Amino acid sequence: xxxxxxxxxxxxxxxxxxxxxxxxxxxxxxxxxxxxxxxxxxxxxxxxxxxxxxxxxxxxxxxxxxxxxxxxxxxxxxxxxxxxxxxxxxxxxxxxxxxxxxxxxxxxxxxxxxxxxxxxxxxxxxxxxxxxxxxxxxxxxxxxxxxxxxxxxxxxxxxxxxxxxxxxxxxxxxxxxxxxxxxxxxxxxxxxxxxxxxxxxxxxxxxxxxxxx
Numbered sequence: 001x002x003x004x005x006x007x008x009x010x011x012x013x014x015x016x017x018x019x020x021x022x023x024x025x026x027x028x029x030x031x032x033x034x035x036x037x038x039x040x041x042x043x044x045x046x047x048x049x050x051x052x053x054x055x056x057x058x059x060x061x062x063x064x065x066x067x068x069x070x071x072x073x074x075x076x077x078x079x080x081x082x083x084x085x086x087x088x089x090x091x092x093x094x095x096x097x098x099x100x101x102x103x104x105x106x107x108x109x110x111x112x113x114x115x116x117x118x119x120x121x122x123x124x125x126x127x128x129x130x131x132x133x134x135x136x137x138x139x140x141x142x143x144x145x146x147x148x149x150x151x152x153x154x155x156x157x158x159x160x161x162x163x164x165x166x167x168x169x170x171x172x173x174x175x176x177x178x179x180x181x182x183x184x185x186x187x188x189x190x191x192x193x194x195x196x197x198x199x200x201x202x203x204x205x206x207x208x209x210x211x212x213x
Contacts, residue, residue: 053101157201
């Protein structure tokens, strides 16, 4: 189903561009995915990369005991779908109404360099995720998570939070109750303000950074 990229999801207003390299992208129609719908499944043959024109995507794997492990969130302006082999290693789902542009690398050297930059950025984010999950304090995990989202959305202190508390818990290795308690602690300390359930304002970035160090 095709949809215009002018439709967007943002509980806090217009989202900022992430400034990722775009020369690698070849213009394509924008495909619409409703909330909680599958983009591709684990085990499928890999194909195009995808650029998010609006909305947000979660990448996850189902464990043998049926539990879900979220390994990445991707936001507007970001590209995902990199694979080391010919098959998908994870599931990808739209979190909210999302518009995706399938993209592919051009053949010239500059475009291949842009593709490599995007792939390396994806790898670095995966490594940083492991460091966050390895932290002992739930408050530290949440602080780093919020600072990362804010940075990816423009460093303006207003965070669009398209994912649910359950999503965040599955990403950080925490229960949904722990996520909610940690968010409440940050609010009680005057570090953040919940404008609504999907929008957070950072009031004391310095204190949030200290917690996340």
